Every structure is written in C-alpha cells, then in structure tokens.
Amino acid sequence: MKNKNQYGIRKPISYRFMSIDQIKLFFQHLEFAASQKRLYFTFTKTNDLGAILQILQKAHFIAGYTEDSDTNQFKIFLTYDIQGTCVIKEVKTVSSVRQRIIINTKQIKAYLNDYPYSLALVRTRNGIMNIRECWENRVGGELIAYIK
Numbered sequence: 001m002k003n004k005n006q007y008g009i010r011k012p013i014s015y016r017f018m019s020i021d022q023i024k025l026f027f028q029h030l031e032f033a034a035s036q037k038r039l040y041f042t043f044t045k046t047n048d049l050g051a052i053l054q055i056l057q058k059a060h061f062i063a064g065y066t067e068d069s070d071t072n073q074f075k076i077f078l079t080y081d082i083q084g085t086c087v088i089k090e091v092k093t094v095s096s097v098r099q100r101i102i103i104n105t106k107q108i109k110a111y112l113n114d115y116p117y118s119l120a121l122v123r124t125r126n127g128i129m130n131i132r133e134c135w136e137n138r139v140g141g142e143l144i145a146y147i148k
Contacts, residue, residue: 020100020144023048024093027145033078034086040077042068049074051128052121059119059130061088061147090148104140120146 026043033041043049045067053074056062063077079087095101103111103122108131111120120131124141134141 020093020095020097022046023052023144024096026052027091027093030076030088031091033076034088034091037080037084037086038078040075042071042073042075045072045074048123048128055119055121055128055130056147059147061119088147091145092147093145094143101143102140103143105135105138108135108140115146115148118146118148 026049029041029043053062053065053076057064060079063079065074065076067074081087108122111131112135121144122129122131122134122141123144124134124137124139126137126139128144129137129139129141
C-alpha cells in the first residue's frame with residue numbers, strides 16, 4: 001500500500017527525476033569536491049541532473065561534464081580561477097523533504113535585488129530553471145538551492 005495514493009491508484013515510480021534528497025546529495029558532493037580542490041567528480045545520471053549541469057555550465061560554475069553511458073554516470077569538471085581557488089564558494093540547499101520552499105514572482109524579484117551575483121535554482125512546472133529565467137518567464141516554483 002506504500003506505492004498507492006489515497007484513492008488506491010498506483011503512483012508511478014520514476015528513476016529519471018531526482019528527489020530532493022538526491023539533489024541535496026549532489027550539492028554536497030559538489031561542495032566537497034570544491035573544498036578539496038578536485039578537478040572532477042562523478043554522480044549518477046538523471047534528467048534533472050542534466051538540466052542542473054547545463055545551468056551551472058552556462059553560469060561558469062563548472063567547466064563542463066561528460067556522460068558515460070556504460071556506468072550511467074556524469075563526470076563533472078570544476079572551474080578554477082587564476083589563483084587556483086574554486087569558483088564555487090558556497091552551496092546551500094534550501095528545500096527539504098519536510099519543508100518545501102515555494103516562491104512566487106514577487107519573491108523572485110526581491111531575491112534578484114538582494115543577491116545579484118548568486119545563482120539560484122528553481123524547480124518549476126517547466127523543469128529546473130535559473131532564477132533569472134523564472135523571472136523572464138513569470139513563473140514561480142520550488143527553490144532548490146543557491147550557489148555563490
């Protein structure tokens with residue numbers, strides 16, 4: 001009965017999309033790799049992770065990533081500046097399983113004014129987006145994490 005909802009209908013189990021715990025684990029791995037000054041780290045491949053990695057690469061927080069279809073993992077390469085320090089200074093996951101943080105367009109505008117140089121990731125009905133893309137599309141959602 002644990003895979004059924006209140007009406008007795010089976011809920012689909014999807015391994016393609018990441019739960020909040022998996023997203024939190026990914027960002028812990030990212031922060032640990034940045035603190036240890038590693039060149040790269042690996043993580044299990046999912047659709048949501050591909051979207052997150054594209055956003056991080058576009059914002060220059062990671063240098064790139066490759067897919068390994070044999071082991072079903074992403075290999076994520078970190079970005080470093082000229083002094084040899086990692087570009088990622090702080091990673092914080094906001095939502096949790098018990099408390100999901102939902103933001104609307106007014107709160108997005110306030111966030112953009114308060115933290116102009118950080119990157120925030122929002123899970124919307126259109127997929128995972130950068131907070132600036134959410135503002136341009138006028139859509140809110142669940143605030144997942146922010147990176148400085």
